Amino acid sequence: MDVNNPAALAELTAAFNRYEVALNTNDVPVLDEIFKVAPETVRYGVNEHLYGHAEIAAFRAGRGPQAERVLTRTIITTYGPDHGIAWTEFTRPGMTRVGRQTQSWVRFPGEGWRVVAAHVSLSG
Numbered sequence: 001m002d003v004n005n006p007a008a009l010a011e012l013t014a015a016f017n018r019y020e021v022a023l024n025t026n027d028v029p030v031l032d033e034i035f036k037v038a039p040e041t042v043r044y045g046v047n048e049h050l051y052g053h054a055e056i057a058a059f060r061a062g063r064g065p066q067a068e069r070v071l072t073r074t075i076i077t078t079y080g081p082d083h084g085i086a087w088t089e090f091t092r093p094g095m096t097r098v099g100r101q102t103q104s105w106v107r108f109p110g111e112g113w114r115v116v117a118a119h120v121s122l123s124g
Contacts (some may be wrong), residue, residue, distance in 0.1 A: 001079060001080055002080055002081070003077065003078065003079055004077060004078055005078060005080075005081060008078040008080075008084070009076065009077075009078050009084075011107070011112075011113065012076055012078055012084040012086070012105055012107075012113055015034070015105065015112065015113035016074075016076055016086045016103070018030065018034070019031070019034050019103075019115070020071070023066075024068045024069065025065075026064070026065035026066070028061060031060050032053075032056075032057045032060060034113075034114060034115055035053055035056050035057075035114065035118075036053065036108070036111075036115065036116045037053045038053055038116070039051070039052040039053070039054075041053050041056060041116055041117070042116075042118070043056045043059075043117075043118045043119075043120075044118070044119045044120070045118075045119075045120040046120060046121065046122055048120075066092070067092045067093050067094070067095075068092070068093075069090040069099065070090060070092070071088050071089070072089045072090060072091060072098070073088065073089045074086065074087065074088040075087045075088075081107065082106060082107040083104075083105070083106055083107075084104075084105045084113075085102065085103065085104055085105065086101075086102070086103045086105065087100075087101070087102050088100070088101050097122040097123050097124045098122070098123040098124075099120065099121070099122055099123075100120070100121050100122070100123065101118065101119070101120045102118065103115045103117070103118045104116050104118070
């Protein structure tokens, strides 16, 4: 298994950074694109249990912009050329707890890197 192949790691890091910009600017079309369009895609958040791309997209469409978050620690690891995981910790202005996010990414032919599972939680 080729862990953190430089090319795959650079591509996944770029995809993760694109997600982060879209999240902080509330670019819903890009956020919808980044999550795999499939009924198996899952996103758990704070008080959220979203199953399938349709539920995730509906959630994004109904939620307004969030305060910009600041990443405090991010680890991105690729496993082979087409699978990776991104872990990050973050804060937001006025937030007293630390946020944590895990994303499982897969590179699909003709689509590129897509999130297939995500989990967001708050410490404490």
